[in-house]
Amino acid sequence: MPTFQNPTADAAEASEALRGLAHATRTFENPADTYTVLGDLLAGVRSLRQVLDQLATAHSTNQVRAYDDAGNQGVGASHAFTAAAELRQAAALLDGMHDQVDAAMGASGRIAWRPAPSDSVPARRVGIVFLQGQDADEVLAIIDRDGTDAAIEHLAGFDMGEETTQAALVNGYVYDTIPAGPLDRTTTAGIYTLTYNHDHGHVSLLRTHPETREPDAGAPATRTAPSHPQPRRQVPVVEDEDDWFAPSQSSSVSRGRAL
Incomplete structure (x- = not known):
């Protein structure tokens, strides 16, 4: 269960949940279930974008505490700045991903799935x-x-x-x-x-x-x-x-x- 307070524990749980989802979605007995999964993924993408923004902010606002292994604060601050920039770029890329998943969910919601055709005629x-x-x-x-x-x-x-x-x-x-x-x-x-x-x-x-x-x-x-x-x-x-x-x-x- 999420703690809503401990980022490392919740990140580990989210990783495990995504690993389980990757395994579970290898096959769909009922293709109509894809719509529900897409809805949850869309919510997950929104949350992930927020997480990336907040990670970028954590790096940029704490540059004064950043050092490299040799104790050089300038080099550490540079690494923190680079990490923040990359995270904001990743968050921006997620905007396009969000739109694509949203469009896929809309198309999926217009499908009227029917039972799979029988491969054999009853003898x-x-x-x-x-x-x-x-x-x-x-x-x-x-x-x-x-x-x-x-x-x-x-x-x-x-x-x-x-x-x-x-x-x-x-x-x-x-x-x-x-x-x-x-x-x-x-x-x-x-x-x-x-x-x-x-x-x-x-x-x-x-x-x-x-x-x-x-x-x-x-x-x-x-x-x-x-x-x-x-x-x-x-x-x-x-x-x-x-x-x-x-x-x-x-x-x-x-x-x-x-x-």
Whole structure:
């Protein structure tokens, strides 16, 4: 805290505060904060100019007490005179600096800062496969025995690439958030996200789909997973044999269908 009486102590504190400010202003999370900093700096420049004037006065009014190391008063007085002149010149230069900072603050105050643009588009996910009952039991066994990465690798065999993506878009199995219930477990490996639930006996695999194109006219809108998903159910088949999003009726995991 400033003493307002001890110049050496207050000068040391001002130096430390400026050192801290130099460190803190390396980055600005909110550029609107620059206006406040400029205002405080402007006040600081005014105070600094006053300090320089007062330092110059202290040198000039105490010339009779100025000596050099050899005890020569004339040489000491000359040094005091030179120091006072240089300090007054520095104070005059600060007038221009004050005007420049004041102009910068005025321009900064007219800026309406907006949030930083996002560098990435939030990725959506397309449903690859959903299994339940006996079809899911085999995959749940893989998870217990070999881990989730092995289960993801196994279920990735249902991913037919663009064919799967287009089928998901047609049927509306594209999600802004992961469709998982509060008791489901979720894990991600690369572009795939696995959700599973031992108690309810189901597993599903989704793939990242970063494109942001609008759905075709008449196509179902992109889904947002509800906070409390409804129980899973079978969905109508679009084509007799090529619908990868209808749950399998077989007991073989190899015949599972996507969401």
